[in-house]
Amino acid sequence: MLLRIGEAAQLGHRGEREAARLLLTGLWDEIGGERGDPLHRCTLAHAMADVQDDVRQELVWDLRALEAADLLDDERMARAGVALPVAGLYPSLHLNLSECHRKLGDLDRAREHLRLARDMIGALGDDGYGRLIRQGLEEIAEKLR
Template sequence: MTTDPTLIRIGEVVQLAHQGERESARRRFAELWDEIGGEQGDALHRCTLAHSMADVQDDVHQELAWDQRALEAAAQLTDARVASAGVGLTVAGLYPSLHLNLSECHRKLGDLDRAREHLRQAQATIGALEDDDYGRLIRQGLERQVELLR
């Protein structure tokens, strides 16, 4: 469990979104984005917030933009930074979900080649996940995406 105050706040907004308060979640994520320094902020905070912000977008183009921000921020992360925040994943463990989300965005937009490319990247990195609830959730998402892209 994380001890990072910003990650805890992001998690609280995620819970708000899960309760159906998508508009409030978008607004609070935008406020947090500004607080963390936006594109100049800490890579872990940017990755986590952007990944979560993507999930509350109503427009797939906006969802894609946020998912791309999350992937770009992940490329700047180190395992030491992730561990220092008490996150139970390695940097490699972030990529399956990031690529799965990008695959889904491209599928929704009708760009099946890019959707399949991100699906392949997600599949190539899935071994970084444990066989726990989170790992099974992402694996199930990959299986659904394979079916959708047939």
């Protein structure tokens, strides 16, 4: 399932947002929606947020991703073949929530999620993904100044 979610996310990265939304919607139903496996829900919701045109819908999906992450543990991540610990999910999740709140004009919440992301950034390595998230945090911090 994670592979299929990743393939749908790639459609969004290539600019095929509507196709990605449709595919992710079908996968959401397939995994059981809010009752589905938390890893699948977190991954899918995180990807679905990225292909929303309405920031309010983006926020809904980002919150779903965060709620599902709170139900995960490192053992579940390892069983799925995900090398990242659960703690490594939070910087990106909070980064996205910070940006949503910023876009909606709720700067206090945006700053709070930025702070949470920064507090958890140590869970990420100094690799491409870690640098990408750190760069995103700096960009949002600049926008919030």
